[in-house]
Amino acid sequence: MEYEDRRVDVLIATRSIPLVNGRGQTAKSILDARSEPRGSCLLWQGPPDRDGYGRVKLQGQDYLVHRVAYTIERGEITAGYTIDHTCRDHACINVDHLEVVTLQENQRRRGRSTTTHCPNGHLWADDNIRPIRRASGLVDKFCRACSREQARERRRRAA
Numbered sequence: 001m002e003y004e005d006r007r008v009d010v011l012i013a014t015r016s017i018p019l020v021n022g023r024g025q026t027a028k029s030i031l032d033a034r035s036e037p038r039g040s041c042l043l044w045q046g047p048p049d050r051d052g053y054g055r056v057k058l059q060g061q062d063y064l065v066h067r068v069a070y071t072i073e074r075g076e077i078t079a080g081y082t083i084d085h086t087c088r089d090h091a092c093i094n095v096d097h098l099e100v101v102t103l104q105e106n107q108r109r110r111g112r113s114t115t116t117h118c119p120n121g122h123l124w125a126d127d128n129i130r131p132i133r134r135a136s137g138l139v140d141k142f143c144r145a146c147s148r149e150q151a152r153e154r155r156r157r158a159a
Contacts, residue, residue, distance in 0.1 A: 017058065017063055017067065017068055017071045017076075027056070027058055027068050027072060028072050030056055031044075031056070031065060031068065031069055031072070031093060034046045034056075035093055040087070040094065040096075040097070041087055041089055041091075041092040041094055041097060042092060042093050042094040043089065043091045043092055043093070044065050044066075044091045044092075044093050046065070048090070048091060051090065052090035052091060053065070053066065053090045053091075054066070054090075054091055054093070056068055064083075065093050066083055066085065066090075066092070066093050066098055067083055068093075069093040069094075069095055069098070070083055070095055070098045070100070073095040074095060077100055078100065080102070080103075081100045081101065081102060081103075082100075082101060082102070082103050082106050083098050083099070083100060083101075084098070084099045084100075084101045084105070084106045084109055085097060085098060086098070086099055118143035118145075118146055120143065120145075120146050120149075122143050122145040122146060124141070124143070127144070128143060128144045128145055129141045129142070129143070129144065130142045130143070130144050130147060
C-alpha cells in the first residue's frame with residue numbers, strides 16, 4: 001500500500017504502479033497523448049492538482065504522472081525516496097529532468113530557491129527566515145519581518 005503526501009510524492013511504503021489503465025490503454029500511451037514538449041521539458045497537459053503536479057488514474061487509483069513516467073523508463077522507485085524535478089517545473093515528465101533522491105535532499109534543493117526576497121520585498125537572510133516544519137515533514141520558510149508586521153497590525157486592531 002502507498003501512503004502519499006499531497007504536496008510531495010513521499011512514499012513510506014510502496015505499491016507497484018500499474019502500466020495499464022482499466023480500459024486497456026498503456027500508461028505510456030496515455031502520457032504520450034497528454035504531454036507536449038516545451039523547451040527541454042515534456043509538460044503534462046492534463047489538469048494539475050493544487051500543487052501543480054499532474055495526476056493520472058490507472059486501474060482506479062490516482063498516481064503522480066512524473067512517478068509513472070519515471071517508472072516506465074527507469075523502473076520502480078525505491079521506498080522512502082522521492083522524485084526531484086531538476087528543471088523545477090512540476091508539470092514536467094521528461095525523465096531526464098527527474099532524479100530519485102531522499103526527502104531531505106529534495107527539501108534541501110527546494111530551499112535553494114532563486115528568490116532572494118519575500119513577496120513583500122524583505123531580504124531572505126538567515127536572521128530573517130523562520131522555518132516551520134509541517135506535519136508532512138516539509139519545512140517552509142517564513143519572513144520574520146512580515147510576521148512582525150502582521151503581529152503589530154493585529155495588536156493595533158485589538159487596541
